[in-house]
Amino acid sequence: MPVIAAIEGRAYVHSEYALLANVIVAGEEATFHDLPHFAGGIVPGDGIFTTWSYRAGAGRAEAFLLNPHPLTAHTVHEWRVVAEVVPNGTALARARELASLYLKAPEVTRRNTRAHFIQPLKERIVREVGYGLSLEGASAAGLVKSMQSSK
Numbered sequence: 001m002p003v004i005a006a007i008e009g010r011a012y013v014h015s016e017y018a019l020l021a022n023v024i025v026a027g028e029e030a031t032f033h034d035l036p037h038f039a040g041g042i043v044p045g046d047g048i049f050t051t052w053s054y055r056a057g058a059g060r061a062e063a064f065l066l067n068p069h070p071l072t073a074h075t076v077h078e079w080r081v082v083a084e085v086v087p088n089g090t091a092l093a094r095a096r097e098l099a100s101l102y103l104k105a106p107e108v109t110r111r112n113t114r115a116h117f118i119q120p121l122k123e124r125i126v127r128e129v130g131y132g133l134s135l136e137g138a139s140a141a142g143l144v145k146s147m148q149s150s151k
Contacts, residue, residue, distance in 0.1 A: 001102075001110050001111060001114055002022045002023065002102050002110060002113060002114050002117075003020065003021040003022050003023075003114065004021055004022065004023045004024075004025065004095040004098050004099060004102075005017075005018040005019075005020075005021035005023070005024045005025070005095070006025050006026075006091035006092040006094070006095040007024060007025070007026040007027065007030040007032075007073070007082075007091060008026075008027040008029075008030055008088065008089065008091050008092070009027070009029070009030060009031075010030075010031050010033065010070075011030065011031070011032045011033070012031075012032075012033040012034070012035045012070075013034075013035055013036055014046075014048070015032050015033070015034065015048065015052075016046075016047045016048045016050070016051035016052065019051035019052065019054070019055050019081065020051060020118075020121070022114060022117055022118070023083045023084075023095075023098060024081065024082045024083055024084075025082070025083060025084045025085075025086055025091045025094045025095050025098070026073035026076070026077070026082045026084070026085050026086070026091060027073065027085075027086060027087070027088040027089065027090065027091045028073055028074075028085055028086070028087060028088050029073070029088050030072075030073040030085075030091070031070040031071060031072055031073070032070065032071045032073075032076055032081075033068060033069065033070045033071065034048055034064070034065055034068045035068065037065065037068070037136075038065055038066055038068060039068045040143075041139065041143040042136055042139050042140050042143065043132070043135040043136040043138075043139040044065045044132075044136070045129070045131070045132025045133050045134070045135045045136035046129065046132065046133055046136055047125060047128075047129045047132070048065065049061055049062075049065060049128075049132065050121075050124050050125055050128045050129055050132070051121070051125075052064060052065065052081075054120075054121050054124055055079075055080070055081040056076070056079045056080070056081050057079075060079055073085045
């Protein structure tokens with residue numbers, strides 16, 4: 001089935017989950033960030049780079065992840081990551097409206113459309129995330145080791 005993400009407020013940890021949706025609706029004051037990775041000494045290898053680069057382009061994803069700071073709903077809309085920016089408190093209602101529209105299509109059409117649309121991203125996730133997680137794990141282990149040696 002097509003997946004719709006409704007974002008209100010802060011998406012600061014694992015925002016890549018929202019980027020797996022087919023359509024993202026965000027409230028005007030929604031913000032996107034990546035707190036735990038690069039700024040915390042950890043490689044952003046758990047899929048956040050893969051999804052952000054797929055949706056926003058590699059250059060924007062790299063700049064965002066190397067210099068993490070909150071991105072507004074309007075910015076990610078300009079980047080074409082978010083499909084719609086709606087008044088605060090209405091993202092879920094808009095997502096439900098879209099779902100009602102999608103439900104008018106036959107089930108096989110809905111299922112196969114989702115499968116078709118998500119296939120390129122799935123291929124990238126399979127190709128990139130295992131290696132990225134090994135790099136993330138190595139950086140996390142190095143961070144823990146450096147913290148223990150500084151005690």
